Amino acid sequence: MSTARNLVILGSTGSIGVNTLDVVARHPDRFRIVGLTAHRQIDRLFDQIMLCAPNYAVVGDAAAASQLAARVKNAGRSTQILHGAEALEQVASLAEADTVMAAIVGIAGLRATLAAVNAGKRVLLANKEALVTAGPLFMAAVAAHRATLIPIDSEHNAIFQALPRDYAGDLDGAGVRRILLTASGGPFRETPLDRFASVTPEQACAHPKWVMGRKISVDSATMMNKGLEIIEASWLFNAPENRIKVVIHPESVIHSLVEYVDGSVLAQLGNPDMRTPIAQALAYPQRIDAGVSFLDLAATQQLNFAEPDERRFPCLRLAREALRSGGCAPAVLNAANEAAVAAFLEMQMRFDQIPELIEQVLGAIGTRPLHQLPDVFAADREARAQAAEWLQRNAVPGRNQRPQARAGAA
Ligand code: NAD
């Protein structure tokens, strides 16, 4: 038995954060929680503080922090409550932490995730947008600070498991021909295209196989999630765009595959439950119980596969183009997508307009080099400004009322 790992969870109130705490709670002797962070779900964070007694907790703003601090003190806990972006970075790089689960959604998680990398932590990466927007800087920081990066995204975790244990970014050296990323195809894999215009946020968030936060659920419905994952895989495994293939696999039992030059194809299988990749990464190289039911192959009976349809899902093409363009194009793609998804969830635009907005913004901004972090944030700001202008021009009248927040969404 190894000594306990000291863990910080960035984004502990989200879907990945809650699943991480579920796995941790099964192994109290293996993990100690030293930091938790949340943006707005203060009640849920309070409950987590009562359960885990972390040294630090971070919230979005000062008012929430002082209220939470009073509640925590009254309840007899000594957890220090901090707030704001700098506090996120501080907690991500705590001396007493060895492992950081990076599970904030969107580019909002970039600075804190990078802080953990710069502090040389073992970083369990769920926040794919950090890698999509700042890939080359991110991977250079991992190398420079000898951080350990373990992917949480189920596909990338599967690939990580199917690659040789000593894989260090040399596809050819490892005998790898291609990486095969599986995709469920989301809720609209077979929906007639002419219905895409009337898709509601609730329909888009109802994923057939996975329960996730609202942003990634919409990304799965447009297949931008798979597009972001192509970019994520490219940086994680040092693979060019043309060696990453997407395969539609509606059952979500095979989480991804690695194809070797000798014709072998290695896959990782399991029930679709994020606690499996979370447990794999938390315990690596050991294995621990994740609380996940075991796969019953006979009951599964059939596994299906198909080619992705880029006409149905233009976001796949846009992501590949952004990856090939390089520089800040993936950051622009990501920002335009974040803006479009937020506007769609607030019913300011239609589902089928999401790729349209992103393509417009990518075209308007063109290619920009990426030398340092401020380049990423400048591209992000500019893309959001362009997206706001697009929304002004194309706002859908009468569709701006806010939908009900779904239970469990952060
Ligand atoms: P979620 O919306 O459920 O949770 C997001 C978390 O980030 C919450 O704790 C929230 O408080 C925090 N947060 C949001 N905005 C913030 C801000 N501006 N500043 C600080 N904190 C903020 O999201 P999720 O589904 O858990 O996804 C988290 C990340 O993991 C995403 O990058 C997603 O792509 C990735 N991921 C999720 C899943 C999944 O099953 N949910 C699977 C693979 C990858």
Ligand code: MG
């Ligand atoms: Mg995934």
